Amino acid sequence: MESIIEFKDVSKEFEGNLVLKDLNLTVKKGEIFVLVGPSGSGKTTSLKMINGLIEPTDGDLYFKEKRIKDYNLQKLRWQIGYVLQQIALFPTMSVKENIEVIPDMLGWTKERRNKRVDELLQEVDMEPEQFRDRMPSELSGGQQQRIGIIRALASEPDIVLMDEPFSALDPISRASLQDLVLKLHQKLGNTIIFVTHNMKEAMKIGSRIAVMHEGKLVQCDTPEEIQKHPANQFVEEFFDETTDEVYAQTLEALYNGGFYQKTTSADTALKNLSLDTSLSEVFELLTEQDAFLIKQDEKILGLINRSDVFCFLSREG
The missing domain is CATH 3.40.50.300 (P-loop containing nucleotide triphosphate hydrolases)
Structure with missing residues (x-):
């Protein structure tokens, strides 16, 4: 070349x-x-x-x-x-x-x-x-x-x-x-x-x-x-080496801050993440799809989409 x-x-x-x-x-x-x-x-x-x-x-x-x-x-x-x-x-x-x-x-x-x-x-x-x-x-x-x-x-x-x-x-x-x-x-x-x-x-x-x-x-x-x-x-x-601090935060911080939509219904098209999932995995997933379900102990806790994450990042900043 x-x-x-x-x-x-x-x-x-x-x-x-x-x-x-x-x-x-x-x-x-x-x-x-x-x-x-x-x-x-x-x-x-x-x-x-x-x-x-x-x-x-x-x-x-x-x-x-x-x-x-x-x-x-x-x-x-x-x-x-x-x-x-x-x-x-x-x-x-x-x-x-x-x-x-x-x-x-x-x-x-x-x-x-x-x-x-x-x-x-x-x-x-x-x-x-x-x-x-x-x-x-x-x-x-x-x-x-x-x-x-x-x-x-x-x-x-x-x-x-x-x-x-x-x-x-x-x-x-x-x-x-x-x-x-x-x-x-x-x-x-x-x-x-x-x-x-x-x-x-x-x-x-x-x-x-x-x-x-x-x-x-x-x-x-x-x-x-x-x-x-x-x-x-x-x-x-x-x-x-790890990336910046926001990547090391967990989904639990986002969930506990109220940045999610309550739902109990499972959408089989959406992937599930647990509360101990790192935000780096969340960011990677949201480049592939618009939303995902939070699931803990086989129970659906809610739904998070891109807009929820943007609100969270804005509040944290």
Whole structure:
């Protein structure tokens, strides 16, 4: 497979601190390449080098076999989409205007821009007639992030950079947007470089994963190989470590807080969970179905759906 990005002996020093050390890696055209690691591992620094926001102290970085330092940076960035954790939609511009920013700069005709906006809104299940003229303040957080994603795709860029785009979202919204990225990638076939500190997220969406630690590349391989053959103890422990605190809470906390609907009737189409089920299992189940039954000692206690969980998370926050 043809390469699109290549790091050759790349290092970066900030105020005497070496934050990236002799990085060598290749990103292949059309893959989802994930940079994963704890804070301070060098993953975001590496990402920002690709669109010229940060320059290497040593070594060279190549885009389509040409050194990035040899590009006109403005023209380079028009070929690269960017999705941030802070969605950064322009607040005084409509959804449509936000999406077509780069196509407009590139001189696309109004007809072509309109068609592209409507196509992308439909791809993320947002009806164009309902959403294209809305302002960002009229959208939910998840809707804003969907617009951020399709804005990055609007100009049909060669590569899309995603810097922890879902880390501020609740687990259900996060899982939904992960699925959306996979769906859009399958349809559009663009190259995505995705930064996350969450190994579970990396395993779900990555074609290949680069595990980073203290500015060094520790392992680069497919999710399956990393899971079966971690390079060292750090990779093994990082893969196994628990996610944030809300995942460790139990369903009992949700139930005792009154965030459920009373029912005694069994719906055979719904799965049953017991009160000691962790919320991580609840979140995973709710990405597959809208609701489930709580059952304890063969007795049905009630029904919980996505909206109940959202209310619970809001109250707890």
